[in-house]
Amino acid sequence: MTAETPFAQVIGDPIAQSKSPVIHGFWLENLGLEASYSKARVEPAALATYLDAGRELPGWRGCNVTMPHKQVIMTHLDSLDPLAERIGAVNTVVKQEDGSLRGYNTDVSGFLEPLTAMLADKHLFRMARILGTGGAARAIIAGLSDHGMVLVLAGRNPQKARSLLKELAAQGDHHVTTLEHFSAPTEFEFDDREGCLDIVVNASPLGMRGQPPLAFDFSHAPPGSIVYDIVTDPIETDFLKRACDAGFATIDGYSMLIGQAAAAFELFFGKAPPREHDAELRERLMT
The missing domain is CATH 3.40.50.720 (NAD(P)-binding Rossmann-like Domain)
Structure with missing residues:
Protein backbone atom coordinates (compact mmCIF):
# COMPACT_ATOMS: atom_id res chain seq x y z
CA MET A 1 0.00 0.00 0.00
CA THR A 2 1.09 3.55 -0.74
CA ALA A 3 0.54 6.83 1.12
CA GLU A 4 -2.49 7.40 -1.11
CA THR A 5 -4.11 4.01 -0.42
CA PRO A 6 -7.60 4.71 0.92
CA PHE A 7 -8.09 4.13 4.63
CA ALA A 8 -10.57 5.00 7.33
CA GLN A 9 -10.62 4.59 11.10
CA VAL A 10 -12.87 4.49 14.11
CA ILE A 11 -11.95 6.90 16.88
CA GLY A 12 -12.93 7.14 20.52
CA ASP A 13 -11.62 7.03 24.06
CA PRO A 14 -11.50 4.17 24.95
CA ILE A 15 -11.49 2.35 21.62
CA ALA A 16 -10.04 -1.13 22.26
CA GLN A 17 -13.54 -2.64 22.46
CA SER A 18 -14.62 -1.48 19.00
CA LYS A 19 -15.62 -4.18 16.51
CA SER A 20 -15.71 -1.76 13.56
CA PRO A 21 -12.31 -2.85 12.17
CA VAL A 22 -13.55 -6.45 12.04
CA ILE A 23 -16.66 -5.42 10.09
CA HIS A 24 -14.99 -3.08 7.60
CA GLY A 25 -11.97 -5.37 7.22
CA PHE A 26 -14.28 -8.27 6.38
CA TRP A 27 -16.02 -6.27 3.65
CA LEU A 28 -12.76 -4.93 2.19
CA GLU A 29 -11.43 -8.49 2.07
CA ASN A 30 -14.56 -9.84 0.37
CA LEU A 31 -14.60 -7.06 -2.22
CA GLY A 32 -10.86 -7.30 -2.86
CA LEU A 33 -10.41 -3.57 -2.33
CA GLU A 34 -6.95 -2.17 -1.71
CA ALA A 35 -7.88 -0.17 1.34
CA SER A 36 -7.75 -0.49 5.11
CA TYR A 37 -9.71 0.32 8.25
CA SER A 38 -8.29 0.55 11.76
CA LYS A 39 -9.03 1.93 15.24
CA ALA A 40 -7.35 4.92 16.89
CA ARG A 41 -7.61 6.10 20.45
CA VAL A 42 -8.16 9.85 20.33
CA GLU A 43 -8.44 11.70 23.62
CA PRO A 44 -10.82 14.70 23.72
CA ALA A 45 -7.97 17.21 23.85
CA ALA A 46 -6.45 15.69 20.69
CA LEU A 47 -9.62 15.60 18.57
CA ALA A 48 -8.97 18.79 16.59
CA THR A 49 -5.35 17.77 15.95
CA TYR A 50 -6.46 14.36 14.68
CA LEU A 51 -8.94 15.89 12.23
CA ASP A 52 -6.45 18.48 10.99
CA ALA A 53 -3.95 15.70 10.30
CA GLY A 54 -6.61 13.73 8.44
CA ARG A 55 -7.28 16.65 6.13
CA GLU A 56 -3.64 16.52 5.01
CA LEU A 57 -3.35 12.75 4.56
CA PRO A 58 -4.05 11.85 0.89
CA GLY A 59 -5.51 8.41 1.63
CA TRP A 60 -7.60 9.29 4.68
CA ARG A 61 -11.28 8.97 3.75
CA GLY A 62 -12.68 9.78 7.17
CA CYS A 63 -13.59 8.13 10.43
CA ASN A 64 -16.37 6.60 12.44
CA VAL A 65 -16.91 8.28 15.78
CA THR A 66 -17.76 6.73 19.10
CA MET A 67 -17.89 8.01 22.66
CA PRO A 68 -17.08 10.56 23.89
CA HIS A 69 -16.80 12.50 20.61
CA LYS A 70 -20.18 12.14 18.87
CA GLN A 71 -21.44 15.59 19.82
CA VAL A 72 -18.35 17.71 20.38
CA ILE A 73 -16.88 16.70 16.99
CA MET A 74 -19.65 18.66 15.26
CA THR A 75 -17.92 21.95 16.10
CA HIS A 76 -14.79 20.83 14.23
CA LEU A 77 -16.51 19.97 10.93
CA ASP A 78 -17.12 22.09 7.84
CA SER A 79 -20.65 20.85 7.18
CA LEU A 80 -23.31 18.53 8.53
CA ASP A 81 -25.78 16.25 6.83
CA PRO A 82 -29.29 17.49 7.79
CA LEU A 83 -30.10 14.32 9.74
CA ALA A 84 -26.91 14.56 11.80
CA GLU A 85 -27.65 18.22 12.47
CA ARG A 86 -31.16 17.40 13.62
CA ILE A 87 -30.06 14.55 15.89
CA GLY A 88 -27.20 16.57 17.31
CA ALA A 89 -24.68 13.73 16.98
CA VAL A 90 -22.20 12.55 14.34
CA ASN A 91 -20.93 8.99 14.07
CA THR A 92 -19.32 9.26 10.62
CA VAL A 93 -16.97 11.92 9.25
CA VAL A 94 -16.22 11.89 5.52
CA LYS A 95 -13.53 13.91 3.75
CA GLN A 96 -15.01 15.53 0.66
CA GLU A 97 -13.22 15.97 -2.67
CA ASP A 98 -12.31 19.55 -1.76
CA GLY A 99 -10.76 18.40 1.53
CA SER A 100 -13.59 19.64 3.73
CA LEU A 101 -15.07 17.40 6.43
CA ARG A 102 -18.77 16.54 6.52
CA GLY A 103 -20.54 14.85 9.40
CA TYR A 104 -23.21 12.16 9.04
CA ASN A 105 -25.27 10.02 11.38
CA THR A 106 -25.71 6.45 10.14
CA ASP A 107 -27.06 5.20 13.48
CA VAL A 108 -30.61 5.97 12.35
CA ASP A 252 -29.82 -8.11 18.72
CA GLY A 253 -27.22 -5.36 18.75
CA TYR A 254 -25.22 -6.71 15.81
CA SER A 255 -28.12 -5.76 13.53
CA MET A 256 -27.71 -2.06 14.28
CA LEU A 257 -23.91 -2.30 14.44
CA ILE A 258 -23.63 -3.89 10.99
CA GLY A 259 -26.35 -1.68 9.51
CA GLN A 260 -24.76 1.61 10.57
CA ALA A 261 -21.34 0.35 9.43
CA ALA A 262 -22.73 -0.53 5.99
CA ALA A 263 -23.88 3.05 5.38
CA ALA A 264 -20.51 4.40 6.56
CA PHE A 265 -18.57 1.92 4.41
CA GLU A 266 -20.25 3.17 1.25
CA LEU A 267 -19.50 6.78 2.21
CA PHE A 268 -15.83 5.96 2.79
CA PHE A 269 -15.08 3.61 -0.09
CA GLY A 270 -17.78 4.30 -2.70
CA LYS A 271 -19.02 0.71 -2.86
CA ALA A 272 -21.85 -1.12 -1.16
CA PRO A 273 -20.62 -3.83 1.24
CA PRO A 274 -21.35 -7.49 0.39
CA ARG A 275 -24.31 -7.99 2.73
CA GLU A 276 -24.96 -11.49 1.39
CA HIS A 277 -22.17 -12.60 3.73
CA ASP A 278 -23.75 -11.20 6.92
CA ALA A 279 -24.04 -14.65 8.53
CA GLU A 280 -20.31 -15.23 8.10
CA LEU A 281 -19.59 -11.73 9.39
CA ARG A 282 -21.62 -12.42 12.52
CA GLU A 283 -19.59 -15.56 13.14
CA ARG A 284 -16.40 -13.55 12.87
CA LEU A 285 -17.70 -10.94 15.29
CA MET A 286 -18.39 -13.63 17.87
CA THR A 287 -14.83 -14.99 17.87
Whole structure:
Protein backbone atom coordinates (compact mmCIF):
# COMPACT_ATOMS: atom_id res chain seq x y z
CA MET A 1 0.00 0.00 0.00
CA THR A 2 1.09 3.55 -0.74
CA ALA A 3 0.54 6.83 1.12
CA GLU A 4 -2.49 7.40 -1.11
CA THR A 5 -4.11 4.01 -0.42
CA PRO A 6 -7.60 4.71 0.92
CA PHE A 7 -8.09 4.13 4.63
CA ALA A 8 -10.57 5.00 7.33
CA GLN A 9 -10.62 4.59 11.10
CA VAL A 10 -12.87 4.49 14.11
CA ILE A 11 -11.95 6.90 16.88
CA GLY A 12 -12.93 7.14 20.52
CA ASP A 13 -11.62 7.03 24.06
CA PRO A 14 -11.50 4.17 24.95
CA ILE A 15 -11.49 2.35 21.62
CA ALA A 16 -10.04 -1.13 22.26
CA GLN A 17 -13.54 -2.64 22.46
CA SER A 18 -14.62 -1.48 19.00
CA LYS A 19 -15.62 -4.18 16.51
CA SER A 20 -15.71 -1.76 13.56
CA PRO A 21 -12.31 -2.85 12.17
CA VAL A 22 -13.55 -6.45 12.04
CA ILE A 23 -16.66 -5.42 10.09
CA HIS A 24 -14.99 -3.08 7.60
CA GLY A 25 -11.97 -5.37 7.22
CA PHE A 26 -14.28 -8.27 6.38
CA TRP A 27 -16.02 -6.27 3.65
CA LEU A 28 -12.76 -4.93 2.19
CA GLU A 29 -11.43 -8.49 2.07
CA ASN A 30 -14.56 -9.84 0.37
CA LEU A 31 -14.60 -7.06 -2.22
CA GLY A 32 -10.86 -7.30 -2.86
CA LEU A 33 -10.41 -3.57 -2.33
CA GLU A 34 -6.95 -2.17 -1.71
CA ALA A 35 -7.88 -0.17 1.34
CA SER A 36 -7.75 -0.49 5.11
CA TYR A 37 -9.71 0.32 8.25
CA SER A 38 -8.29 0.55 11.76
CA LYS A 39 -9.03 1.93 15.24
CA ALA A 40 -7.35 4.92 16.89
CA ARG A 41 -7.61 6.10 20.45
CA VAL A 42 -8.16 9.85 20.33
CA GLU A 43 -8.44 11.70 23.62
CA PRO A 44 -10.82 14.70 23.72
CA ALA A 45 -7.97 17.21 23.85
CA ALA A 46 -6.45 15.69 20.69
CA LEU A 47 -9.62 15.60 18.57
CA ALA A 48 -8.97 18.79 16.59
CA THR A 49 -5.35 17.77 15.95
CA TYR A 50 -6.46 14.36 14.68
CA LEU A 51 -8.94 15.89 12.23
CA ASP A 52 -6.45 18.48 10.99
CA ALA A 53 -3.95 15.70 10.30
CA GLY A 54 -6.61 13.73 8.44
CA ARG A 55 -7.28 16.65 6.13
CA GLU A 56 -3.64 16.52 5.01
CA LEU A 57 -3.35 12.75 4.56
CA PRO A 58 -4.05 11.85 0.89
CA GLY A 59 -5.51 8.41 1.63
CA TRP A 60 -7.60 9.29 4.68
CA ARG A 61 -11.28 8.97 3.75
CA GLY A 62 -12.68 9.78 7.17
CA CYS A 63 -13.59 8.13 10.43
CA ASN A 64 -16.37 6.60 12.44
CA VAL A 65 -16.91 8.28 15.78
CA THR A 66 -17.76 6.73 19.10
CA MET A 67 -17.89 8.01 22.66
CA PRO A 68 -17.08 10.56 23.89
CA HIS A 69 -16.80 12.50 20.61
CA LYS A 70 -20.18 12.14 18.87
CA GLN A 71 -21.44 15.59 19.82
CA VAL A 72 -18.35 17.71 20.38
CA ILE A 73 -16.88 16.70 16.99
CA MET A 74 -19.65 18.66 15.26
CA THR A 75 -17.92 21.95 16.10
CA HIS A 76 -14.79 20.83 14.23
CA LEU A 77 -16.51 19.97 10.93
CA ASP A 78 -17.12 22.09 7.84
CA SER A 79 -20.65 20.85 7.18
CA LEU A 80 -23.31 18.53 8.53
CA ASP A 81 -25.78 16.25 6.83
CA PRO A 82 -29.29 17.49 7.79
CA LEU A 83 -30.10 14.32 9.74
CA ALA A 84 -26.91 14.56 11.80
CA GLU A 85 -27.65 18.22 12.47
CA ARG A 86 -31.16 17.40 13.62
CA ILE A 87 -30.06 14.55 15.89
CA GLY A 88 -27.20 16.57 17.31
CA ALA A 89 -24.68 13.73 16.98
CA VAL A 90 -22.20 12.55 14.34
CA ASN A 91 -20.93 8.99 14.07
CA THR A 92 -19.32 9.26 10.62
CA VAL A 93 -16.97 11.92 9.25
CA VAL A 94 -16.22 11.89 5.52
CA LYS A 95 -13.53 13.91 3.75
CA GLN A 96 -15.01 15.53 0.66
CA GLU A 97 -13.22 15.97 -2.67
CA ASP A 98 -12.31 19.55 -1.76
CA GLY A 99 -10.76 18.40 1.53
CA SER A 100 -13.59 19.64 3.73
CA LEU A 101 -15.07 17.40 6.43
CA ARG A 102 -18.77 16.54 6.52
CA GLY A 103 -20.54 14.85 9.40
CA TYR A 104 -23.21 12.16 9.04
CA ASN A 105 -25.27 10.02 11.38
CA THR A 106 -25.71 6.45 10.14
CA ASP A 107 -27.06 5.20 13.48
CA VAL A 108 -30.61 5.97 12.35
CA SER A 109 -30.45 3.86 9.20
CA GLY A 110 -28.52 1.17 11.07
CA PHE A 111 -31.13 0.93 13.79
CA LEU A 112 -34.07 0.94 11.38
CA GLU A 113 -32.61 -1.55 8.91
CA PRO A 114 -33.94 -4.78 10.54
CA LEU A 115 -37.34 -3.09 10.95
CA THR A 116 -37.62 -2.00 7.31
CA ALA A 117 -40.11 -4.63 6.16
CA MET A 118 -42.35 -4.13 9.19
CA LEU A 119 -42.30 -0.35 8.90
CA ALA A 120 -43.25 -0.62 5.23
CA ASP A 121 -46.53 -2.29 6.21
CA LYS A 122 -49.60 -0.31 7.19
CA HIS A 123 -50.72 -0.48 10.81
CA LEU A 124 -53.71 0.70 12.79
CA PHE A 125 -51.36 1.88 15.54
CA ARG A 126 -47.63 1.92 16.20
CA MET A 127 -45.98 2.25 19.61
CA ALA A 128 -42.39 1.96 20.78
CA ARG A 129 -41.24 1.74 24.37
CA ILE A 130 -37.69 3.12 24.46
CA LEU A 131 -35.62 2.42 27.56
CA GLY A 132 -32.79 4.91 28.04
CA THR A 133 -32.15 8.57 27.30
CA GLY A 134 -28.41 8.57 26.51
CA GLY A 135 -26.63 9.38 23.26
CA ALA A 136 -27.80 6.24 21.44
CA ALA A 137 -31.43 7.06 22.19
CA ARG A 138 -31.27 10.27 20.14
CA ALA A 139 -31.03 8.44 16.81
CA ILE A 140 -33.65 5.88 17.86
CA ILE A 141 -36.15 8.54 18.93
CA ALA A 142 -35.74 10.44 15.66
CA GLY A 143 -35.90 7.35 13.47
CA LEU A 144 -38.97 5.81 15.06
CA SER A 145 -40.91 9.06 15.35
CA ASP A 146 -40.30 9.72 11.64
CA HIS A 147 -42.05 6.41 10.94
CA GLY A 148 -45.20 7.31 12.82
CA MET A 149 -44.45 5.55 16.09
CA VAL A 150 -46.01 6.80 19.30
CA LEU A 151 -43.12 6.81 21.77
CA VAL A 152 -42.97 6.00 25.46
CA LEU A 153 -39.54 7.16 26.58
CA ALA A 154 -38.28 5.85 29.91
CA GLY A 155 -35.26 7.21 31.75
CA ARG A 156 -33.88 7.92 35.17
CA ASN A 157 -34.60 11.61 34.63
CA PRO A 158 -38.12 12.25 33.26
CA GLN A 159 -37.27 15.89 32.56
CA LYS A 160 -34.42 14.84 30.28
CA ALA A 161 -36.79 12.45 28.52
CA ARG A 162 -39.31 15.25 27.95
CA SER A 163 -36.58 17.49 26.56
CA LEU A 164 -35.45 14.79 24.13
CA LEU A 165 -38.98 14.24 22.84
CA LYS A 166 -39.53 17.97 22.44
CA GLU A 167 -36.26 18.33 20.54
CA LEU A 168 -36.37 15.24 18.34
CA ALA A 169 -40.04 14.18 18.07
CA ALA A 170 -42.12 17.30 18.55
CA GLN A 171 -44.93 15.94 16.37
CA GLY A 172 -47.00 13.23 18.03
CA ASP A 173 -48.66 12.28 21.28
CA HIS A 174 -45.63 10.84 23.04
CA HIS A 175 -45.21 9.91 26.70
CA VAL A 176 -42.54 9.90 29.41
CA THR A 177 -42.02 7.57 32.34
CA THR A 178 -39.26 6.22 34.56
CA LEU A 179 -37.21 3.07 34.05
CA GLU A 180 -38.59 1.84 37.37
CA HIS A 181 -42.10 1.89 35.91
CA PHE A 182 -41.21 -1.08 33.72
CA SER A 183 -39.34 -3.07 36.35
CA ALA A 184 -42.35 -4.21 38.40
CA PRO A 185 -45.11 -6.50 37.06
CA THR A 186 -48.29 -4.94 35.76
CA GLU A 187 -51.80 -6.37 35.51
CA PHE A 188 -52.68 -4.06 32.62
CA GLU A 189 -54.74 -5.87 30.01
CA PHE A 190 -53.74 -4.89 26.50
CA ASP A 191 -56.42 -4.39 23.91
CA ASP A 192 -56.51 -6.26 20.61
CA ARG A 193 -53.07 -5.78 19.02
CA GLU A 194 -53.94 -7.27 15.64
CA GLY A 195 -52.89 -4.78 13.00
CA CYS A 196 -50.60 -2.96 15.47
CA LEU A 197 -46.83 -2.71 15.63
CA ASP A 198 -45.25 -2.73 19.10
CA ILE A 199 -41.52 -2.43 19.73
CA VAL A 200 -39.56 -2.47 22.99
CA VAL A 201 -36.02 -1.10 22.70
CA ASN A 202 -33.18 -1.15 25.18
CA ALA A 203 -31.28 2.00 24.18
CA SER A 204 -29.30 2.05 27.43
CA PRO A 205 -26.00 0.39 28.42
CA LEU A 206 -27.84 -1.71 31.01
CA GLY A 207 -27.14 -5.37 30.38
CA MET A 208 -23.75 -4.65 28.84
CA ARG A 209 -20.82 -6.60 30.23
CA GLY A 210 -19.78 -4.89 33.45
CA GLN A 211 -23.12 -3.06 33.81
CA PRO A 212 -26.17 -3.98 35.89
CA PRO A 213 -28.89 -5.94 34.05
CA LEU A 214 -31.89 -4.16 32.61
CA ALA A 215 -34.83 -4.57 34.97
CA PHE A 216 -37.83 -5.01 32.67
CA ASP A 217 -40.91 -7.08 33.38
CA PHE A 218 -42.37 -8.45 30.16
CA SER A 219 -45.92 -8.00 31.39
CA HIS A 220 -45.37 -4.45 30.05
CA ALA A 221 -44.80 -5.74 26.49
CA PRO A 222 -47.97 -6.11 24.41
CA PRO A 223 -48.52 -9.50 22.75
CA GLY A 224 -46.62 -9.73 19.48
CA SER A 225 -44.04 -7.11 20.45
CA ILE A 226 -40.61 -7.02 18.84
CA VAL A 227 -37.87 -6.75 21.46
CA TYR A 228 -34.69 -4.97 20.33
CA ASP A 229 -31.47 -4.58 22.33
CA ILE A 230 -28.66 -2.41 20.93
CA VAL A 231 -26.08 -3.85 23.37
CA THR A 232 -23.37 -5.85 21.56
CA ASP A 233 -21.37 -7.32 24.45
CA PRO A 234 -22.73 -9.81 25.23
CA ILE A 235 -24.70 -10.25 22.04
CA GLU A 236 -27.34 -12.38 23.84
CA THR A 237 -28.22 -10.18 26.77
CA ASP A 238 -30.37 -11.30 29.68
CA PHE A 239 -33.04 -8.93 28.34
CA LEU A 240 -33.13 -10.70 24.95
CA LYS A 241 -32.96 -14.16 26.49
CA ARG A 242 -35.95 -13.45 28.73
CA ALA A 243 -37.83 -11.94 25.79
CA CYS A 244 -37.19 -15.04 23.69
CA ASP A 245 -38.25 -17.31 26.56
CA ALA A 246 -41.47 -15.28 26.81
CA GLY A 247 -42.19 -15.88 23.12
CA PHE A 248 -41.29 -12.47 21.69
CA ALA A 249 -39.42 -11.91 18.43
CA THR A 250 -35.99 -10.37 19.12
CA ILE A 251 -33.37 -8.25 17.35
CA ASP A 252 -29.82 -8.11 18.72
CA GLY A 253 -27.22 -5.36 18.75
CA TYR A 254 -25.22 -6.71 15.81
CA SER A 255 -28.12 -5.76 13.53
CA MET A 256 -27.71 -2.06 14.28
CA LEU A 257 -23.91 -2.30 14.44
CA ILE A 258 -23.63 -3.89 10.99
CA GLY A 259 -26.35 -1.68 9.51
CA GLN A 260 -24.76 1.61 10.57
CA ALA A 261 -21.34 0.35 9.43
CA ALA A 262 -22.73 -0.53 5.99
CA ALA A 263 -23.88 3.05 5.38
CA ALA A 264 -20.51 4.40 6.56
CA PHE A 265 -18.57 1.92 4.41
CA GLU A 266 -20.25 3.17 1.25
CA LEU A 267 -19.50 6.78 2.21
CA PHE A 268 -15.83 5.96 2.79
CA PHE A 269 -15.08 3.61 -0.09
CA GLY A 270 -17.78 4.30 -2.70
CA LYS A 271 -19.02 0.71 -2.86
CA ALA A 272 -21.85 -1.12 -1.16
CA PRO A 273 -20.62 -3.83 1.24
CA PRO A 274 -21.35 -7.49 0.39
CA ARG A 275 -24.31 -7.99 2.73
CA GLU A 276 -24.96 -11.49 1.39
CA HIS A 277 -22.17 -12.60 3.73
CA ASP A 278 -23.75 -11.20 6.92
CA ALA A 279 -24.04 -14.65 8.53
CA GLU A 280 -20.31 -15.23 8.10
CA LEU A 281 -19.59 -11.73 9.39
CA ARG A 282 -21.62 -12.42 12.52
CA GLU A 283 -19.59 -15.56 13.14
CA ARG A 284 -16.40 -13.55 12.87
CA LEU A 285 -17.70 -10.94 15.29
CA MET A 286 -18.39 -13.63 17.87
CA THR A 287 -14.83 -14.99 17.87
